[in-house]
Amino acid sequence: xxxxxxxxxxxxxxxxxxxxxxxxxxxxxxxxxxxxxxxxxxxxxxxxxxxxxxxxxxxxxxxxxxxxxxxxxxxxxxxxxxxxxxxxxxxxxxxxxxxxxxxxxxxxxxxxxxxxxxxxxxxxxxxxxxxxxxxxxxxxxxxxxxxxxxxxxxxxxxxxxxxxxxxxxxxxxxxxxxxxxxxxxxxxxxxxxxxxxxxxxxxxxxxxxxxxxxxxxxxxxxxxxxxxxxxxxxxxxxxxxxxxxxxxxxxx
Amino acid sequence: xxxxxxxxxxxxxxxxxxxxxxxxxxxxxxxxxxxxxxxxxxxxxxxxxxxxxxxxxxxxxxxxxxxxxxxxxxxxxxxxxxxxxxxxxxxxxxxxxxxxxxxxxxxxxxxxxxxxxxxxxxxxxxxxxxxxxxxxxxxxxxxxxxxxxxxxxxxxxxxxxxxxxxxxxxxxxxxxxxxxxxxxxxxxxxxxxxxxxxxxxxxxxxxxxxxxxxxxxxxxxxxxxxxxxxxxxxxxxxxxxxxxxxxxxxxxxx
Numbered sequence: 244x245x246x247x248x249x250x251x252x253x254x255x256x257x258x259x260x261x262x263x264x265x266x267x268x269x270x271x272x273x274x275x276x277x278x279x280x281x282x283x284x285x286x287x288x289x290x291x292x293x294x295x296x297x298x299x300x301x302x303x304x305x306x307x308x309x310x311x312x313x314x315x316x317x318x319x320x321x322x323x324x325x326x327x328x329x330x331x332x333x334x335x336x337x338x339x340x341x342x343x344x345x346x347x348x349x350x351x352x353x354x355x356x357x358x359x360x361x362x363x364x365x366x367x368x369x370x371x372x373x374x375x376x377x378x379x380x381x382x383x384x385x386x387x388x389x390x391x392x393x394x395x396x397x398x399x400x401x402x403x404x405x406x407x408x409x410x411x412x413x414x415x416x417x418x419x420x421x422x423x424x425x426x427x428x429x430x431x432x433x434x435x436x437x438x439x440x441x442x443x444x445x446x447x448x449x450x451x452x453x454x455x456x457x458x459x460x461x462x463x464x465x466x467x468x469x470x471x472x473x474x475x476x477x478x479x480x481x482x483x484x485x486x487x488x489x490x491x492x493x494x495x
Numbered sequence: 496x497x498x499x500x501x502x503x504x505x506x507x508x509x510x511x512x513x514x515x516x517x518x519x520x521x522x523x524x525x526x527x528x529x530x531x532x533x534x535x536x537x538x539x540x541x542x543x544x545x546x547x548x549x550x551x552x553x554x555x556x557x558x559x560x561x562x563x564x565x566x567x568x569x570x571x572x573x574x575x576x577x578x579x580x581x582x583x584x585x586x587x588x589x590x591x592x593x594x595x596x597x598x599x600x601x602x603x604x605x606x607x608x609x610x611x612x613x614x615x616x617x618x619x620x621x622x623x624x625x626x627x628x629x630x631x632x633x634x635x636x637x638x639x640x641x642x643x644x645x646x647x648x649x650x651x652x653x654x655x656x657x658x659x660x661x662x663x664x665x666x667x668x669x670x671x672x673x674x675x676x677x678x679x680x681x682x683x684x685x686x687x688x689x690x691x692x693x694x695x696x697x698x699x700x701x702x703x704x705x706x707x708x709x710x711x712x713x714x715x716x717x718x719x720x721x722x723x724x725x726x727x728x729x730x731x732x733x734x735x736x737x738x739x740x741x742x743x744x745x746x747x748x749x
Contacts, residue, residue: 374556375595379609379661380585382577389612393599473599473641 247442255432259446262423268342270423272450278342278424279411279454282349286410287403289350290357295387297362308358315355321416323348328420345417353410360402364395397469404462408455415451425450505568507532507665507696508553513562515548522548523559524720530665535697537707537728540717541743546700549717550669553698554587555580567664585613588658588666592673594650596642602653603629603638606660614661621660628656632686648679652686659690666690668699704747708732716740 252259262270269277296308315323327344331337368391376386396403415426429447433440506529513526522545530536538546551557553564555571564571569583597605606625610616616624629635632652642650651671658666668687672680684706691697691710701707707714707728714731716724718739724731735741 371591371593371595372597375589375591375597376609377581378554378556378584378587378589378591379657380581380613381609382581385612389608390597394597397599473643 244442247439248446251432251436251439251442251446255428258428258432259425259450262428268423270425271428272425274342274423275411275414275425276454278346278349278414278417278422281346282353282410282414283407285346285350286354286357286406289354290361291392293354293358294361294365297358298365311351312355312358315352316359320348320352320413321419323352324416324420341417341420341422344420345414345422349410349413353406353413357403357406360399360406361395363402364399365391367398368395397466400462400466404459407462408458411455411458412451506530506565507534507567508698509563509565510553511563511565513549513552513564514560515552515557516560522720523552525562526720526722528715528722528725530696530698531712532664533694533696534712535691535695535710536699536713536715537711538698538700538715538717539702539704539707539743540723544717545720546717547669550667550698550700553667554584554589556589581613585609585661586663586665588655588661588663590651590654590658590666590668590671592670594642594647594654594674596650596654596657598642601639601641602634602645605642605653606657609657610660624660625656628659629653631659631689632656633682646679647675648682651675651679651683655683655686655690665696665698668697668701670700670702672701672703702747704732716743718743 258271260271261273262268264270264273268274293308293312296304297312299305324345327348328341331339331344365387372390372394373386376390377383381389414422414424417424418426418430421427426447429443433443436443508530510526510528513523514521515523526549538550540546548557552559553566553571555564559572563573566583566587571580571583575583596602597608600608603622603625606628607618607621610621610624611618626635626638629638632655634649634652634656637645637649637653642653645653655666655671671687672683675683680703684703687697687699687706688710699706699711711728713725714728715722716731716735716737716739723737724735724740726736731740732744735744
């Protein structure tokens with residue numbers, strides 16, 4: 244069993260790593276990582292913008308974004324991906340690469356989910372901080388940037404990381420519209436071997452696990468660095484107390 | 496900007512017919528009052544009388560239903576662009592009952608941040624000023640402490656320094672010592688006394704009648720959304736004119 248896996252990796256490592264490249268598009272792990280990083284990098288600022296829009300008193304900002312968030316939460320991601328894949332070329336006549344379709348869909352979908360996390364963090368902070376900032380003469384957006392968001396985002400780091408991790412895992416769905424990612428490569432290998440699906444997909448699972456686990460570690464390290472910096476708010480973290488502290492601690 | 500040049504004779508704060516209601520409940524029922532330049536006014540009254548609401552309308556943390564409030568010659572409640580309101584607000588210091596320090600910033604960063612971000616003061620100048628202010632409130636050694644590491648009294652003193660950093664000509668205090676342990680009230684009051692002695696115009700909602708007696712030029716007694724009495728402290732405390740004020744003062748003595 245183990246030897247089968249080693250043989251598969253030995254024979255197909257390049258395909259798993261970069262897909263058909265340079266004879267075809269860049270794929271495999273490289274494509275998965277690029278797609279994940281881009282999706283997270285765009286979804287994060289998008290989510291802050293969406294959260295601010297949902298908190299806005301202006302119906303022109305509030306209503307469309309609220310509708311978008313409800314729609315996105317109520318529809319499976321796979322449905323959005325298939326719609327994007329089939330409808331956008333139909334509607335625009337443009338030939339949109341599947342990688343781009345996947346990226347945009349992920350950004351919208353995870354951005355909407357993340358915006359609720361960010362909004363929750365902002366609302367949980369209470370009025371006092373915003374009032375103090377406004378009383379000093381800060382504009383609404385200035386108060387958000389320098390006072391509210393640094394606290395709100397810090398408080399919801401655990402939930403943000405959950406969304407990031409699920410973004411990485413959701414890149415696998417690109418497989419259905421032929422995004423040549425790691426899952427696509429693994430599936431090609433499985434189609435060639437035919438007899439070893441468990442071994443092939445075990446490799447796939449292990450790679451995803453390592454990526455997501457690494458992200459979690461980075462997040463925990465970031466969180467504890469900030470916590471130590473603001474040492475007055477929470478006791479110096481140990482690896483164990485940290486998760487609890489992040490859940491229960493309120494800024495004083 | 497139609498800013499009226501402040502003259503020495505105009506009052507620093509002028510309230511004219513200020514009314515405010517929450518639904519059917521009238522919180523403020525036509526407040527007419529003035530605070531002169533350099534004057535210290537203490538606002539007292541039973542809970543629910545509208546004193547906190549009143550002081551929060553002065554920098555427009557609360558909107559009013561009708562009337563007008565001028566500060567340094569500028570009508571705070573007229574329709575105006577957001578930037579103009581921000582600019583006017585930055586010239587009114589406000590100290591909260593619950594301190595509201597920014598917990599993600601150290602004491603000195605709390606003080607220096609707004610001058611840098613709002614007024615565009617250089618970092619060097621802002622931190623030099625912040626250091627001075629920390630000295631003024633007696634917390635030089637706590638410059639790099641975070642709010643969570645400070646006692647309530649220390650936090651409130653940093654909050655006063657933070658408000659002073661914007662160099663406002665007027666300071667508003669909304670029950671600044673009500674959230675403090677008794678042994679910390681004195682350190683905050685003595686900072687406020689120092690401010691008054693330096694000629695700062697101050698409006699202060701407080702239950703500290705000793706402070707009112709020592710520092711205030713005038714006491715406003717508010718009940719049911721109206722200023723019922725306005726008198727110098729010695730007069731107010733020794734000869735309250737209305738039964739409501741008499742009852743309030745006798746209850747305080749218990």
